[in-house]
Amino acid sequence: MANYKMQMLVCGGTGCKSAEADGIVTNLEKAIVANNISDEVQVLTTGCFGFCEKGPVVKILPDNTFYVQVVPEDAEELVAEHCVKGRKVERLLYVNPDTKEIISDSKDMDFYKKQMRIALRNCGLIDPDVIDDYIARDGYQAIGRALTEMTPEDVIDVIKDSGLRGRGGGGFPTGLKWQFAAGYDADQKYVICNADEGDPGAFMDRSILEGDPHSVIEAMAICGYAIGASQGRVYIRAEYPLAIKRLEKAISDARDYGLLGQDIMGTGFEFDIELTYGAGAFVCGEETALIHSMEGERGEPTTKPPFPAESGYWGKPTNVNNVETFANVPAILLKGADWYSRIGTERSTGTKVFALAGKINNVGLIEVPMGTTLREVIYDIGGGIKDGKKFKAVQTGGPSGGCLTEKDLDTPIDFDNLIAAGSMMGSGGMIVMDEDDCMPAIAKFYLEFTVEESCGKCTPCRVGTKRLHELLEVIVDGKGEMKHIDELKRLSRTIKSASLCGLGQTAPNPILSTLDAFYDEYLAHINDKKCPAGQCTSLLSYYILEDKCIGCTACARVCPVNCISGEVKKLHVIDQETCIKCGACYDTCKFAAIEKR
């Protein structure tokens, strides 16, 4: 094998790949051949680096140079300058937006400084399609050790002692769950990996599967050994084509090596994995609905107990864990429960992966120790709020969660603290909102989602969420009355207590938490018929300011309904009756003469 001096890692995550990563790889390879350095420089495709905001990303090793927003046309210059002459291509380096300082080594970027990567340990470092890359990074050592040196009980004990809790949202202790499944006798048991990931804005699980599929495969086999199962299934949504492709390749390579199949590593242990594709309904992420959907039935939840550990897939004892939960397992087995339990907080050990989205500078994927504060995540890692606007709230836990505000910024993030603050961990989506976001409208957005996704099995959820949505619509339309607030609250309580599954039980949360933190905004919509954030079009009017308008006519020309009148160099006026509040004039006026209020 050639002894390469340099490796160019090109991000092949979905975020970057849609932005021409393939073309970059092809062009880099061409340029390397043209410069006659094929035996010195290697080009590799890896999983997501997390810095998707500035993708496509190319990282050069061993000097850690981090190039951002690379296009295929840059390839020639990168090779000729960086690889041949040893000069960095400055225009493609990352610039710290605050200090304007050019940063070349990714380790010096604030984005990476506070992160700690366990579940993402191989993402952006290995080629996910190359099983040897994974093996070189201690891959399959954990299952090897489990099979040769540990009893199934030992494995369960390590996971229990590590304190690992489920990353799919509920936070249930993983070791305990394995112990339950191990406790039932059956001729067949199943290990299921939940890769349904339905929260709007979430892409943690997708990135893990795309960037390091073997870590999940290995962990499922470990779980199989621990609970006595020889069959694994990954339930993955069909809209994740790249993750599916990488997973299929990984499973097939693991079989070729004999790391899946019969008599693994000569120990007599048998385990294999198949994929099942989901159609992308949010409720199918709920474990009982997921199992029904896998059996070819309607993806509707059923009551627990019986829990899947007792009677799951085809009525057999089944252990369901989330992708990220699994990704932690091999690392825990190799480094020990002690090591893991010292990371994070007392009752939430380890790290958590979050997908940062919304009005934040560094949209992307991060992993931090539990106990990191929201302020560190949003300002230090996330780079603060876009366009210098003011932070207003961050929604965690997706449509089941709630919003956290200024007062929660210094709360250490863990399962229990987030619940105490009125939200929840959820699967790790974090949507950041700024002063321009209207909170009743945000609540309405989430309710739209739950109305759409409710499976319809039980009335409180099916009809109740629809009613909640209607009430919110009335309020943002400016037709709300105080009694509507009481109705929202009463209905929310009923839905929470009378719904069958988590979807219904948590659906009112976005309303309750915004009512709690932003009651004033609801009042403004109802009593003053105003939207303080200036978002709800029905409550807005556009006015031209007498002292600012110079009569340039620009606004009148863009108005789609021709409702602005005025002569050249004279004050213009909007006819409020005809105005459809499209905002075109507001965006066009160069003299800040148009106001919305």
Next chain:
Amino acid sequence: MAKIKSFADLKKIKEDVQSQVALREKGENSDNLVKVRVAMATCGIASGAREIMTYIIDECAAKGVENVVVTQTGCMGYCYAEPTIEVVLPGQDGVVYGNVDQKKALEIIEKHIVEGTLVDGIIPQTHKTIE
């Protein structure tokens, strides 16, 4: 692919493929490693910098000196003394050597990198390299 029939087989494969990711892992841990930077500007390449870089990498590998990461940099401003290399021990300031041939390179590896003692041929530094 040959089947992995035992845990020992797996460990063997890991050893064989270890070098595949070694370079990447070095990048991750570069703060704890000895950095060797080879100047690769026009005159450096002309005077054999590329060959010296390859020599250092191969020689370190052959000697099992693993705590070294070799990278290239642009012009260091010492045309008269090319090839030049800079050696940076963890937590210390860098030292630049000029006119490095294979013999000098070997001496630098054995003395400076492994034992931490300076050898002859140091150029007093006139400027800091830009990283």
